[in-house]
Structures are given as C-alpha cells and as structure tokens.
Amino acid sequence: MAVEIDLSGRRALVTGAGQGIGRGIARTLAAAGAEVLVNDLVGERAESVAAEIVADGGRASGLPFDVTDWSAVQAAVDAAGMVDVLVNNAGNAGKASTHGFEDMKPFAEEDPSAWEGFIRVNLFGVMYATRAVLPGMVERGFGRVVTVVSDSARTGEAQMAAYAAAKSGATGLIRSIAREVGRHGITANCLALGTMNPFEASPEDEEQYAWLVKRYAIRRRGLPADVAGITAFLASDMAEWITGQTIPVNGGYSMAL
Numbered sequence: 001m002a003v004e005i006d007l008s009g010r011r012a013l014v015t016g017a018g019q020g021i022g023r024g025i026a027r028t029l030a031a032a033g034a035e036v037l038v039n040d041l042v043g044e045r046a047e048s049v050a051a052e053i054v055a056d057g058g059r060a061s062g063l064p065f066d067v068t069d070w071s072a073v074q075a076a077v078d079a080a081g082m083v084d085v086l087v088n089n090a091g092n093a094g095k096a097s098t099h100g101f102e103d104m105k106p107f108a109e110e111d112p113s114a115w116e117g118f119i120r121v122n123l124f125g126v127m128y129a130t131r132a133v134l135p136g137m138v139e140r141g142f143g144r145v146v147t148v149v150s151d152s153a154r155t156g157e158a159q160m161a162a163y164a165a166a167k168s169g170a171t172g173l174i175r176s177i178a179r180e181v182g183r184h185g186i187t188a189n190c191l192a193l194g195t196m197n198p199f200e201a202s203p204e205d206e207e208q209y210a211w212l213v214k215r216y217a218i219r220r221r222g223l224p225a226d227v228a229g230i231t232a233f234l235a236s237d238m239a240e241w242i243t244g245q246t247i248p249v250n251g252g253y254s255m256a257l
Contacts, residue, residue, distance in 0.1 A: 005032045005236045006032065007034035007232065007236060008033035010085055011034065011036075011085070012029045012034040012084065012085035012086075013063065013077070013080070013085070013086050013133065014038060014087040015125070015129055016040060017036075017038045017040060017087075018041075018042055018049055019049075021089060021196060021228075023224065024223075024227065024228045025231050025232075026060070027053060027056070027228070028231070029085070030058030030060055032235075034059075034084075034085065035058075035059040035060065036060040037060070037080055037083070038050045038053070038062050039063045039064065039065060040062075041065075041066055041067075043062060046063060064076075067125030068120040068128070074128075076132075077132040083133040084137070084140075084143060085144040085146070086129060086130060086133045086146070087146045087235075088125070088130065088147040088148060090129075091125075091167075092118055092121035093160075093163055094114070094118065106158070110161075114162065115162040118166045119162070119166050122149075122166035123166045123173070126173060130147075130188075138186065143185070143187070144186070144188075144235045145177065145187070145188040146188075146191065146231050146235060147171075147174050147189070148190070148193060149170050149191065149192050149246065150192060151192045151253055151254055152164040153246070154171075154192050154246060154254065170190065171246050174244070174246075175246075178244035185240075187239065187240065187242060188243055191227060191230060191247055191249050192248045193227065193249050193250060194216065194249070194251050194253040195212060195216075195222065196223070197221040209221060216251040217252025217253075219251075220251065222249065226251075230249060
C-alpha cells in the first residue's frame, strides 16, 4: 500500500521562508498540496520563493512581516485569513549562523545587550505568530504548529547560552500550548536541529565544521530536505496523535530515550 503525505486543502504559514531551511520547508509543503504563505522579513525573498512554488505548479503567496513586531504579525495574519499549519522557522543564531564561529563567546564574556536579539526572534517571534493563528485554529477545530528549535535547547551548547535559552523557552511554550489546545484537534511540536549547512563558509570555518561533524553519527551537516520531510509529516493527518514533543533532527549528535 502506497503512503504519501497529502496536505491538499490546507493553508500553511512558514516564517523565515525566504531562504535556507524555511525555503525548503515551504517548497515541500507546497509539493504535498498545501497553499503556502511565504513569510520573510525581506519582502523580495518571500515573493521570490512564492514565485518558485507557483512556477512548479503549486500555490503560494508572499507574506512579509517582522515576527518580532506583534502588531505587524497580527495585521498580516488577519489579512491573510485562514491558517491551518504554522511553521515557526524564523530564527536568529547571531553572526555565527552566517559568519562562522567568529562571534561565539563564553557567557561570562558576553555583552548583555546582545541577548535581546536572540530572545525577540527565537522566543517572542514564536509567541507572536502562534498567538495570532491559534484562535482561528480553535474555532475550526484543526491546527498544526511546528516550531524549529535547536539541539542546544535540549543539551546545552558552549558559547551559545543566550541562543539556547531562547530556544529552550520556545520548547516550553509549545509544550504548554499542546496541553491547552489538544482537545480542539490542534497539535504542537518542536524539531530540534543539529548543525545545518551554512549559506557560506570560509576555509577556516570548514576546518571547524569538519571537526564538529565527527561528533555526529551521520557525518555531515543537516540540509533543508532533512527538516522539510518531517515537517510535512507533522503537518499531516498521519501525525494527529503526536503533540507536545521535541523531536531531534540532528544526525545523531545527541541521542536520548
């Protein structure tokens, strides 16, 4: 018997979907039949990914807004209408996410002024987007919330304390939401990612990554496709009895029962 994920008739909002992991998730959800609202802080990126999806025969539109601005989030969601699936992908890992390892410091050496960016995007951004879509999901008796966090939220990671704290906060938020809304046919889960393939890496950083992936059972960095498939599964009817979970998608970096 063939088994395939069918998201036909569903509308999905993917935050931070103008590039990288979010783009991969948006394209996969569209390929499974969902209409995708492609969010990004930069409108041109959102529209570009939406155009890619349409060119491939899918349904999508750009929905640019800043996830850290509650008024902007609420206004965009109100204007967009029904959202069945929310993927909280927008995140901020600091300069380390795009400029290698140069900005990573021990917590005792960090300037406290640097913490706000991590908290606002990785925690408040998740809170705002989820708060905006939940009333409609409750009213319709269906919803899927998938939030991308980090393995550092599960295990801790040296020199990434503020980031780990924000991502851990998001996991706690999602567990609480799962308890609140499960009776309404809504599930809420997190995906804890390991080290992902960066957009660019210097030769020096490539040496660091080569050392890092030796700690992974599957010896490579993650790709958008590694995240997109399980996101589509959690968004589907096949996952209706999975909620409140933080699922590692990490190449075996950490393992736990």
